[in-house]
Amino acid sequence: MIDTLKNSFTRLRRSSFFAGFVLFIIALVLNAALQGPASFFSVKSINTLFAKNAAFILVAIGQSLLLIAGTMDVSCGIQLALVNVVTIMTHQVWGIPFALSCLLGIGAAVLASIAVWVCCSVFRLPALLASYAMTYVIRGVNVMIMSVPQGKVPKEWYMAYDSQLFGLIPVSFFAVLGVLLICRFARKTPFGSHIYAVGGNPRNAFAAGISPVKVQLKAFLLKGVIVGIAGLCLTLMIAAGNPLQAEDYGIRSLSACILGGLGFGGWGSVASAVFGSGFFVLIQNSVYYFFSLLVRLIPGFSVSSYWQNFVSDVIIFLGLLMTIVTAKGRQEVLREGIVRQFKRIDYRKSPKESEGKEVTTHE
Amino acid sequence: MSSTKSTLTLGQRSKLFMQKSPARMAFLIALVLYAITVMISPGSLNASAIGSIVMLTLLLSIASAGQTIVLIGGGMDFGVGAVMSSAAILTTTIMNSQDGRFFPLLFAALAMGATVGLLNGICTVKIGLPPLIVTMAISNVITRMQYVLTQGSPMGYASPSFIKSVTSKLFGLQFLPSIILYGLIIIPLVFYLLNHSRFGKQVYLLGNNPVAARLNGVNINRIQILTYVFSGMFAAFAGMLGAAYMNAARCQIFDEYAYNSLIAVIIGGTSFSGGVGTYTGSIAGSLVMVVLSNLLTAMGLAQPTRNVFMGLIMIVLLIFYNREKKVRQ
Known part of the structure; x- marks a missing residue:
């Protein structure tokens, strides 16, 4: 019994997402402590947390697939706005049922991904x-x-998104869970291994x-569908249209993945993205409660x-520093991957010389 | 080489030409783009329009000076935009439309730029974070700091004499804005740094092959950190000039310069993997960027169409310059 526990702990510690997992747990404890455990673990607070941030978590999952396949997409964020705009406008202008508009929105995200x-x-x-x-x-x-922010979502749709199943589990949670199950299933198919082979070394693959x-292409298609679902989550959450929102999600999802322990290419798992984005979300939440705590404790403090x-960005930066310290062995892989991302044809150098560049060593 | 040249097709030959001298090619592209601009709206061929092109090109060239050095050294700096914006805010706050505060400002701005550069460099080199992520995270923090320190609305204006020293016309000629005088200081300085100083040689060596550089006794960590420090200082100086050009500053005013400088440097033929590149190329690349945005304005396109065009043109330029090797060879 104890041995199995010990074994599973060792396995966890050696896994790619361990650093992200530790950070996530720290953020979780911090958030619960600042908000008060009773209030934090209430159905309402969990529901708000999921409803607000499902889109970001989903984008990070999509981004992690691309990172594993050795590429990336910083336009994920603006693709969310594309889904939002297409869904709202097709419903409003063509008067088609909202469910059909949702499908069109996902289609738009897939098209953007293919581009x-x-x-x-x-x-x-x-790629960058x-x-x-x-x-x-x-x-x-x-x-x-x-052209300008406008439009609205049918009331029953966004009410449904904001509700809980069995009065306990938020609907937005199911969106994340569903996508994770798809990823889990995809991992078992040949595609699940090919993606690692291609990310690790396209030539050998x-x-x-x-x-x-x-x-x-398959990775991008899957990412397109995931971003489409994320865009729908965003649309249902804000219940309106805005063509220029969520642009920073692209960059932020990228750093969430790195924070969770993903490298560039052929390495890591989707869990890194979940923990990394979870850390982002919880830290932002904690900072909010930290300041409201200060306001309550110190009279006249505003x-x-x-x-x-500012504080949440500083913490995210410190978090980035911490992951690298906790996952030192991964640096080499990460750096090599980065170099590979930015390789360029150079006829003046023989292949051997340019190979030498990849084994950068820093003491 | 020359014997095989005659058998090359036109496409191959043009590709060879481009790879041989990206700077020349970029100047050619800029010329063509400008010719198209003039064809579309003949009114844009006047001295003051050329003057504004010169002004913006020099501004972008100075901003991309540091980016060039960093890229040649094998790194990347996304903090250029945030440093520029912060320097612009420093300018308007410290000067507050009063003369005689140039040197304290210069000192403060350069110190700020150098500090940010040092932070970027140390985090990239000593701790081993990838440059893309670390410079972005740090520039986020700096951007937030601008909002915190100014409460979202920076005060003051650049001093009249400083504004005059940047925007007045030399000899009364419309196409010679006096920012050229600053350019005459900065551009030779960069050329000296890259081509004639020991530091420059070491940067090229480091970018080309860090292992060989280290084995040859180059302190690669120090050199790489120094490239980031220079980048921060050049960006801070560009931010000061930008504030004088814009007169007032707001938060994030020059953030787009982070990507613009990167693209300008790449159009100029500096490679992402380091070790290759010239500052002449970066100046040419800056010219392409400015002329391109002028062209889009001249075409009278609405903002969304402009965005689409800008993106597509960037992709086309990347296809010309930055394709990776084929998997099948």
């Missing part, structure tokens, strides 16, 4: 820059579809008979929301 895939995998552009360029394109398309371009943002 990013064409840039990153087919044209072989550096190409997807940043796509951010411009999608932002433009969003404003073309909806190609030599082994796996087409990197096709595998990355603080702007600027301070809250």
